[in-house]
Amino acid sequence: MFDFLIEGFGVALTPLNLGLAFLGALLGTLFGALPGIGPINGIAILMPLAYTLGLPAESALILLAGIYTGAEYGGRMSSILLNVPGDAGAVMTTLDGHPLAKKGLAGPALGLSAVSSFVGATIAIIGLTLFAPLLAEVAVMFGPAEFFALMVFAFSSMSVMMGKDPIKTAIGAVLGVLIATVGVDSGTGVMRYTFDMPELYDGIDFVVMIIGLFAISEILLMLEHAHRKDGDGELPPLGRVFVSLKEVLYCKGAMWRSGLLGFIIGVLPGTGASVAGAVSYTTEKRLSDQEGTFGKGDMRGLAAPEAANNAAAAGSFVPMLTLGIPGSGTTAVLLGALMLYNITPGPMMFTERPEVAGGLIASLYIGNIVLLALNLPLAGVFARVLTIPRWVLVPAIAILAFVGVYQLHSDLTAIYLMLIIGVFGYLLRKLGFSLAPVILGYVLGGLMEQNLRRALSISGGDTSILWQSGISLGLWIAAASLLVLPWLVPRLLARRHAA
Amino acid sequence: MSQVTKPVADRLLGIALIGLAAFVAVQAINLEVPFSYEPVGPRAFPLGLAILLAGLSLPLVFKPGADGHWPHKALTLRLLLVLGLLLAYAMLFTRLGFIPTSLLVVAALARLFGASNGKALITGVLLSAGSYVLFTEGLGIALPTGTWLAALI
Numbered sequence: 001m002f003d004f005l006i007e008g009f010g011v012a013l014t015p016l017n018l019g020l021a022f023l024g025a026l027l028g029t030l031f032g033a034l035p036g037i038g039p040i041n042g043i044a045i046l047m048p049l050a051y052t053l054g055l056p057a058e059s060a061l062i063l064l065a066g067i068y069t070g071a072e073y074g075g076r077m078s079s080i081l082l083n084v085p086g087d088a089g090a091v092m093t094t095l096d097g098h099p100l101a102k103k104g105l106a107g108p109a110l111g112l113s114a115v116s117s118f119v120g121a122t123i124a125i126i127g128l129t130l131f132a133p134l135l136a137e138v139a140v141m142f143g144p145a146e147f148f149a150l151m152v153f154a155f156s157s158m159s160v161m162m163g164k165d166p167i168k169t170a171i172g173a174v175l176g177v178l179i180a181t182v183g184v185d186s187g188t189g190v191m192r193y194t195f196d197m198p199e200l201y202d203g204i205d206f207v208v209m210i211i212g213l214f215a216i217s218e219i220l221l222m223l224e225h226a227h228r229k230d231g232d233g234e235l236p237p238l239g240r241v242f243v244s245l246k247e248v249l250y251c252k253g254a255m256w257r258s259g260l261l262g263f264i265i266g267v268l269p270g271t272g273a274s275v276a277g278a279v280s281y282t283t284e285k286r287l288s289d290q291e292g293t294f295g296k297g298d299m300r301g302l303a304a305p306e307a308a309n310n311a312a313a314a315g316s317f318v319p320m321l322t323l324g325i326p327g328s329g330t331t332a333v334l335l336g337a338l339m340l341y342n343i344t345p346g347p348m349m350f351t352e353r354p355e356v357a358g359g360l361i362a363s364l365y366i367g368n369i370v371l372l373a374l375n376l377p378l379a380g381v382f383a384r385v386l387t388i389p390r391w392v393l394v395p396a397i398a399i400l401a402f403v404g405v406y407q408l409h410s411d412l413t414a415i416y417l418m419l420i421i422g423v424f425g426y427l428l429r430k431l432g433f434s435l436a437p438v439i440l441g442y443v444l445g446g447l448m449e450q451n452l453r454r455a456l457s458i459s460g461g462d463t464s465i466l467w468q469s470g471i472s473l474g475l476w477i478a479a480a481s482l483l484v485l486p487w488l489v490p491r492l493l494a495r496r497h498a499a
Numbered sequence: 500m501s502q503v504t505k506p507v508a509d510r511l512l513g514i515a516l517i518g519l520a521a522f523v524a525v526q527a528i529n530l531e532v533p534f535s536y537e538p539v540g541p542r543a544f545p546l547g548l549a550i551l552l553a554g555l556s557l558p559l560v561f562k563p564g565a566d567g568h569w570p571h572k573a574l575t576l577r578l579l580l581v582l583g584l585l586l587a588y589a590m591l592f593t594r595l596g597f598i599p600t601s602l603l604v605v606a607a608l609a610r611l612f613g614a615s616n617g618k619a620l621i622t623g624v625l626l627s628a629g630s631y632v633l634f635t636e637g638l639g640i641a642l643p644t645g646t647w648l649a650a651l652i
Contacts, residue, residue, distance in 0.1 A: 052638045167558055171516065174552045178523060178545070185541040190530055192541060193523075216585070223578055223612070224570065391614035392622055395605035399630050402588060403597075407640045415589045423582070431512055432567055453539045461538030 024066020176441020
């Protein structure tokens, strides 16, 4: 049953892939530590360059996954030292992390967060190893109707779980799916929304889309903070660099509980690190905050969200690898990257391309150890990255974005398109949208339509095929109840109170 | 509506999205579809999305949320400047070549993000030359050398 893992370690332990896992972890930590650059932006900026290396699929995926997990590690730097979360997943880390730094315990706080991240990620990777092949066996039975229902379920769970505003999350996803309809229709050869521009016949390029949406909009957004004095050489002193064993053991309960919780939340489609961090922090606070020290620099309040973050990051690989449904915005980007290699992730991947699935999982084990080894002694060095001023950072992102898109086809239309998408992304962010649903919709949109049309072709146009099987009916009911319950339950409770 | 300040952003967004939905729907209906054995065809999916989008936009028009923080005048100007710079970068990228264009754009961007003149210039020189070497030598990407320069020689 674990043949894929043995084969995977064979792939991951080749010198090239080992080096790439190391490089990814290093680059990811650096990019994650850069002020304002979360994991998703880091992957968006580095991905096109990974292509130019001409790597085989599994090696490219190992590199990108290393960047992903590395960025989750690096993101905690600005949360702990500056009280500025790099992305939504790191918000909870600031609550106890920054007070610890103010107490002069920045060094131990960074060390503890590295250890908690390691524990959380290890729990989740073991969970992934055990759980993914089982889920893949179930998923083999999925036909087009079941996949369509599954995607509807993923979108509805995302609308409820992600972001403050469910309607805007849903609109973002619909916009993403609409963008995916641009280009030649594979079923009939009809051009849709191409406006007679040959550059659009193949649809909007994935790299152009994510660079515009994330990198360019980030540049525009950073302008607002251009003169804010965060991180211009005023880091708090790190204090002693290592965390003591006693401190780690003090947090062990928080770590494994949050790791488990984070894994489960990460597996659910649409809910990523941000939800995991919030849920684990509130759980841990309820369980173990007897003296009211949470929020004032309690080590357990730092260990919990850090373990959960990284567990969720690894957990979101489960739906991505087995069902082809990403569990978060970042895995949606990874999924898109795989599709560029003509690999459609899904249940068949474990049998047809075990070197990709197994290689990735094996490299997660390796990358996790590399990250701990890098982050414990080098925390002080990585923290220096925070002092890079924005006037160096922004032009550097601009160069990476332009070259990343230009090298695709050596053509300028793609660059103009990237700028337009960047302005679109900026406006969405200013209007209170989260970008993860947009990218999820864009990545899944094509598959969603294909599966719908394939299902209806099989049935000759009879729509009842969409909910005929037990699996798809269950998914429809789950999707509907997710959408209705958060709205219905408070109302029912209110009525009972009124009566 | 009896709010003190009426929120505008969401309402405008909702109207714009309904307009987009209408556009998507009209485009989909006007698609000329050749005969095919497939029962659904290319029209239905975008049409369904347009209906969904219009439906989701209605609450934004009738129950808009609070406006976020929008850039004030000075910031808007600088935002447009940055956009203009990026546009200029795109237009000059192949004509003037990678190194000179990057040098100019990086220096100007650094200046806009608060660097002094000297620091901006040094950043421009180092980033453009450094990234050129990294991309061409390290990653094997062919970067434009500039059609204008070639025309001069």
